[in-house]
Amino acid sequence: MKIVQQEFSVSTKTRCQMVDITSQVQLIVRESGVTEGDAIIYCPHTTAGITINENADRSVPHDILLALEKAVPEHLAGFKHIEGNSDAHAKSSIVGCSEQVLISNGSLNLGTWQGIFFCEFDGPRNRKVFVQIRG
């Protein structure tokens, strides 16, 4: 088995933002030379996450962030964490800090409408994404 580990940076502009990172991950897959296997996309931060969702219509990421904000309000009676970003930690655990995508014929085997997003919940910040390709 071949294992390739790479990382790249993401710079976010607002408190909550979904950044499409599909092309960066696809490039790492292509450069790895792996034709059949999988990619792990991992976020080493506790107030951010990785998700896969529609990247054709920009209103979809907007609405996902809105739905998460409704489910987890920024200020909730009982929050103890003094940094004031408890909602961002909760959203990170809800969305999750990693995703995995299958690789077929040397390419990410995403659905027609699927893209890979870095989810910022406590920006703006400079962030990292780890990618591991195996095959």
Add this chain to the structure above:
Amino acid sequence: MKIVQQEFSVSTKTRCQMVDITSQVQLIVRESGVTEGDAIIYCPHTTAGITINENADRSVPHDILLALEKAVPEHLAGFKHIEGNSDAHAKSSIVGCSEQVLISNGSLNLGTWQGIFFCEFDGPRNRKVFVQIRG
């Protein structure tokens, strides 16, 4: 390492539905001949997902779908996506579009009460599930 990739179809009947796909995945594991490793179960859709939960009592999937509906209402002030299924996209990112299960002795190493579910959030539709076995 051996890598086996298969796919199968799921036909959903209602807008929100959890379909037990454990036996289909188990069959792919058995046919792969892999005795120790893992299975990735991947949904290539942006308004559906994959989860692992109790498949003994049918009221559990019912209640999970109800809890998700409460957390993410179908209609929320501020949703912009014109297709009107923003809640389904959000639920997809909350539940996640893939799961992984360990394989031991040629079989899925699920807990006693665990089954694998395809989660439909914008049906009825014809859907696909990708499975990759590695070991």
Add this chain to the structure above:
Amino acid sequence: MKIVQQEFSVSTKTRCQMVDITSQVQLIVRESGVTEGDAIIYCPHTTAGITINENADRSVPHDILLALEKAVPEHLAGFKHIEGNSDAHAKSSIVGCSEQVLISNGSLNLGTWQGIFFCEFDGPRNRKVFVQIRG
């Protein structure tokens, strides 16, 4: 490829609790001798889960559990499951029953503030965690 499967027990003390299991997983990684690869951390229960979040300030797990309780109330009109723990099943599907972490230089490649947590949503109970190391 080398595959190592291990398991360990977690004893929870309250209904909802996040237990830091980073050191147990790190030990399994070290003993495996794998220097580059990944670890799958898997919970074989349907009212618990695995997440990765901050383990420096204890108020963070407290606030994540509070946010989940707000998003999924313990008692919701319409819940049918007679065991009365439907919220725990829903939280399990929201947080997810597994995580994956990359291994670099023989160690878990976690972010500075990241720890691995077993999430109890229907305790107190005796629970199991499966770990698979690959590299």
